[in-house]
Structures are given as C-alpha cells and as structure tokens.
Amino acid sequence: MNYLARQKKLAAALRQGGCDALLVTHLPNVLYLCGFTGSAGVLLLHVSERSHKLTFYTDGRYTQQAHEEVQSARVVVGKRAAFIEGCEGAQKARVKTLGFEADQLSYSAYKQLGQIVRGKTKLKPTSSLVEQLRLIKDADEISQIRASVLLAASLFQTALSVIKPGVAETQVAGELELQARRAGAEKMSFDTIVAAGPRSALPHGRASAQAIPNQGFIILDYGVILASYCSDMTRTVHAGAVSRTHRRMYEAVREAQLASIGAVKPGVATGEVDRAGREVLKKAGFEAFFTHSTGHGVGIEVHESPRLARGQTQKLAPGMVVTIEPGIYIPDEGGVRIEDMVLVTETGHEVLTPTTKDLITL
Ligand code: ZN
Numbered sequence: 001m002n003y004l005a006r007q008k009k010l011a012a013a014l015r016q017g018g019c020d021a022l023l024v025t026h027l028p029n030v031l032y033l034c035g036f037t038g039s040a041g042v043l044l045l046h047v048s049e050r051s052h053k054l055t056f057y058t059d060g061r062y063t064q065q066a067h068e069e070v071q072s073a074r075v076v077v078g079k080r081a082a083f084i085e086g087c088e089g090a091q092k093a094r095v096k097t098l099g100f101e102a103d104q105l106s107y108s109a110y111k112q113l114g115q116i117v118r119g120k121t122k123l124k125p126t127s128s129l130v131e132q133l134r135l136i137k138d139a140d141e142i143s144q145i146r147a148s149v150l151l152a153a154s155l156f157q158t159a160l161s162v163i164k165p166g167v168a169e170t171q172v173a174g175e176l177e178l179q180a181r182r183a184g185a186e187k188m189s190f191d192t193i194v195a196a197g198p199r200s201a202l203p204h205g206r207a208s209a210q211a212i213p214n215q216g217f218i219i220l221d222y223g224v225i226l227a228s229y230c231s232d233m234t235r236t237v238h239a240g241a242v243s244r245t246h247r248r249m250y251e252a253v254r255e256a257q258l259a260s261i262g263a264v265k266p267g268v269a270t271g272e273v274d275r276a277g278r279e280v281l282k283k284a285g286f287e288a289f290f291t292h293s294t295g296h297g298v299g300i301e302v303h304e305s306p307r308l309a310r311g312q313t314q315k316l317a318p319g320m321v322v323t324i325e326p327g328i329y330i331p332d333e334g335g336v337r338i339e340d341m342v343l344v345t346e347t348g349h350e351v352l353t354p355t356t357k358d359l360i361t362l
C-alpha cells in the first residue's frame, strides 16, 4: 500500500482547508493512512507549505504491532490513551489551526480536546477529508477487494450445502462463518443475514433460531473482511415450488439489478443508477416494495461513500467500488434481494461478484 501517496493527498486537502494539522481519530482512516490495524491509535498530520509530518500515537498494548505495521509515520507509544497523547502532541507542536474529524468525535472527546489544546490553537471541524480520498480505490486496494469478494463468493456453495427446510437460520450462518474463518477471513463484514420464508420480507433479517420453512424465499446477505478489506453480497434462493408471484418478484429484482449495473460508468450520478433499477420495479408494479437505496461504497468499511440513492448527485468515477442491491419486500409474502459488488472502470464497470443470479430452488 502506498501510504505516502495518500498522506500527500491529504496534506494538500488540509492546506486547502486552511488547517496546519489534522487529528485523525477514525480508525479506518488511521488504517488507510499508515497501515495500523489495532483498536487504539490516533494520527496527527502536520503540514507546512511544502512538506508534511505524520505522528502515530498508541498505548503500550500495541507497541510491537505499531512498530510492525505502521509505515511512513513516527510511532509514539504513550502511557495514556492514544487520543490524549495525540491531543498533547498537537499542543506541544503549537498548532495554529487544528482540524478534527467532526463526524467521528464524541462530545466528551471534543471537550477533552478543547481542554488540552487551550491557548492559541484554534479547533476547526472537518468532514470526510480522508473519506474523500478513500472513495477512489488504488490498484492495491482493488486487488484486496477482489480477493475479499472471491472468498465471499466461494462460501455461497457452503451455504447451499447446508441450507434446507428444517435447518435453523443461525446454523446456515454459523457454517458460512466457520468456513470464512478457515479460509483466512478476519471476520464477517457485518452480522450475517439469513432470512427465510416470511422473514425474507425484513430487509435486514439477521439469522435467527427459526427453521427454514418448506416454502418460500431465503435471503442470504453476507461478506468477509480479508486483509482489512470488506466484501458484501446477497443472493436469494427458494424452497419448494415457485409460485407465479414469486417468479415475477424474482425476475423483477434481477432485471432491476441488471439495469442499475448497466448504468454504472464514470460521470453518471449515483441517483441515476438508483433510478435505472427503480424504473424497472415501477413498470413491474413493485416500486412501493423497494424500501431502501440501491447501494453503497465498500472498502475498509462495509458501508462507505458514495451512496447510491434517490436524488443523489455525486458522480461516479473510475476506482469507486459500489454495491448494486435492489430488493422487493412484501409483508407476509417474502422478499428478494440480489447484490453484487461493482468496480467503476475508465470506460464503464466490471461486476466483481462472480456468482450466478439464476433462481436456485432447494
Ligand atoms: Zn449486503
């Protein structure tokens, strides 16, 4: 990973924003800028006109890990919490205008920061400075994401081998998660969703103790974190004979998903991608049952920018990695969602998720 290149870009953004230092407290941003994967670390980026200086603060639990992982930054292992050490670092350096990550700092931490950097330092809230950089994945990140997507996709077969009427949803999730860990995943990207029968009408139905019924849809939505990068995919399968209504629901979602994927290319607003799929569901009479947005960015975090939702004007650009995941949820009837991860390329897009979208029946 080219941490130095990222730091330079951030330093430029910081100068433009009128700060001479930034306190980075959001751990995914810390990881992005210097490679630290632990749970206690703060970065202080100091900029001058031509250069920048990065200091990483952590506590004694992470001495060895910090020295092994952190790149292109000076490592300070303090006696107190990393956040306090970082604030004091800024105080000692006599920073004039100190930016902080306004969306990521609790009120009490903000007050603490104010007490430590009293005097001539002015505090300035910043928003998404690092997240803006993280929007566009570099070549190293794209290859990590590909590996994460492929690992998740390979687990779909595992899920299919255990999923059958009478088996608890948690049992399916458990098997999937065990295999993910055996294959080297750090953890799941989020709590695995296995939602069967009427529960498939819950867009976020976490696996429950309920048994898979003989009849109806089963939504499987899961992802893994591999080498710090997330994946996220959804497939919907069906138990028992498929009714006409269920067939129509499935085909409508598949068509909508393909329409949204077809709209993905540089320069297109994310709201347009959402609209392309929503239009298909409208024609099929299901629009009212598509109750969430079309997708989101994926990277170090499973939900990051951009948002692919109604009315969003942000333009897609090469290097963005997004999900496309329309769905239909009809109370008491069931639900369908199909989700792929898609890379925005120079000329259009590449679907990263290799898994079939044909309706699989058990
Ligand atoms: Zn998902």
Ligand code: ZN
Residues within 6 Å of the ligand: 232, 296, 323, 325, 339
């Ligand atoms: Zn998703």
